[in-house]
Amino acid sequence: MPQESSWMAGTSPAMTLRRFNAFSPESPPQLLRIVIEALLVRSFRAPRPHRDDLRERMVRFLGPTRFECAASAADTFCDHEGLSMSEPSADVSATVEYTMDKWRMDRLPWAMWACVAGLAIAIHAESRGQNGAALAAVYLALLGLAFAGYALTTLIGRSGLPLLLELLIGVLVLIIVSGVIGVISVLVGGPSGRSSYVGAMRSLYWSHLVNPSLNVFGWMLLYLGFGWIVFSAYRHLYADRAVVSMSATGIRFHRPWLKGLFIPWREVRGVGHLVVPGISGVPFVSPYAAAVTVGQDFYEQHIAPKRSFFAPPGAEAMFQPKGEMMQVVLNSADMTVKPEDFLGPAEARWKAFRDQPKPSSHDGGAIVYGRWSIDGSPWQAVRFFAPLIGMIVVMLYR
Structure with missing residues (x-):
């Protein structure tokens, strides 16, 4: 990469533009070399938003034709020196x-806080004799099924089918989803009554499904938060396509x-x-x-x-x-x-x-x-260590 000359040292973008404007493509080679050098230095060293702003002002000051001449000369100089204006350190054959790795990992601290909140609720909230862990699993399964039915009806609504056919399919989906939810509820909690122990999980009542304790929602937060943590960590270690x-x-x-x-x-x-x-x-x-x-x-x-x-x-x-x-x-x-x-x-x-x-x-x-990495910044450390400290506090004051 060419070094910034004494002519360029300490100059502002506005001064650079004025000096660009003083030269034409027909200037002597030495002056043209300075124009190219200034273009290169500003392109490589300025932050990208400043580079884009500088480019627009250069076009406005120089005019499109003169700017393209300077840019073309800069590209030629880059090729000669083995540089690239678009990717300074990369070969286009790469x-x-x-x-999505960074997007997922950036949400991992929120999942950790969900675990902290869920743990606090599960430990301190009254359970009223309910099996909160089992009920939370049932609730998440029912919510997932309901969401699947909603998503399917939304997709059908966007398919462009005739209105009558779309309505019939929507009603059919509603009946199927409602039936499956009813079957799961009966299998888990029994057919009726507070004293019913009929069902696959005899520790659950039907009334527990329709009147859950706050403890159940704590377990739901734990399941959701821990699930996201496991999924994000797995995809970070074993990247998908x-x-x-x-x-x-x-x-x-x-x-x-x-x-x-x-x-x-x-x-x-x-x-x-x-x-x-x-x-x-x-x-x-x-x-x-x-x-x-x-x-x-x-x-x-x-x-x-x-x-x-x-x-x-x-x-x-x-x-x-x-x-x-x-x-x-x-x-x-x-x-x-x-x-x-x-x-x-x-x-x-x-x-x-x-x-x-x-x-x-x-x-x-x-x-x-888009690949997440440890950047060593204090803010990143705070985001990940704060929920861990919160979880320790919750465990100590149970």
């Missing part, structure tokens, strides 16, 4: 993967409701922030969403058929029309990754491989975004 991956051949999506979606770089028409229609009709560029643009024919032939019936609510926002083309959004709320971390690698690989019918399969390693 596969870039985006995971990346949600999105970019290689020399193209972009792959690995979602349960969008399996096998692959977009070759030659089918990509553009890379940038998502563009949506504004209220006044003027297109609005969303700074929170990164997207690639593909042709409408490619979307209808290769993407639309893969969209599953089981897509969750809001999944349609992943595909947004842009004139006669379609935008495919890369980032989502379940990946703690900034849009810029999608745009940089995507643009670099698109420019490198879009004109290659069969890109090289050379393995350049893997770069992973």
Whole structure:
């Protein structure tokens, strides 16, 4: 990486822009070299939001033509020095993967606090002779079944079926779910009466199911919190497939409701922030969403058929029309990754491989975004140690 020259030392972005504006692409090589060096230094050392702001002001001050000349010269200089403007330390042959690991692990402290609250309730709340652990398991099973029925009826409502058929299917689902819940309740708590011991778990009454003690909800919090902790820790140690991956051949999506979606770089028409229609009709560029643009024919032939019936609510926002083309959004709320971390690698690989019918399969390693790690910050330590201390306090004052 070139070192900052004395000409650049201590200058502000505004001063840099004024000096950029003083030179033209036809300037002597030494001055052009200074322009390139300033562009490189600012691109590498400034935080990304400042880089984007600097780029916009450079275009405004220099004009699009002169800026593109300077940027092109900078790219040439980068190639000569073995650098990359988009990914300073990465080869475009490397596969870039985006995971949900950080999103899951960031919620692990909340699960730990749920365990603390559940433990406090389970220990100190009155049980009224009820088996709180068993009742909590039954309640979670019933709630899961009810949620499954709700999700199924929601999916049916979005399927576009005729209203009468949709109503009949919804009633059928309601009857089945209600029947299963009734059967489970009878098997567990007996058919009726406070004194009934009929059921698979003779320590439970029917009245306990309809009038549970607070102790039961403490056990439910324990089950939910501990379950999330185990699941997140397992997925952190044994990572699942990346949600999105970019290689020399193209972009792959690995979602349960969008399996096998692959977009070759030659089918990509553009890379940038998502563009949506504004209220006044003027297109609005969303700074929170990164997207690639593909042709409408490619979307209808290769993407639309893969969209599953089981897509969750809001999944349609992943595909947004842009004139006669379609935008495919890369980032989502379940990946703690900034849009810029999608745009940089995507643009670099698109420019490198879009004109290659069969890109090289050379393995350049893997770069992973969204992977949780211990950063050593005090805040991270507080988030994880505070619930542990809370659990110790609850155990000591039982």
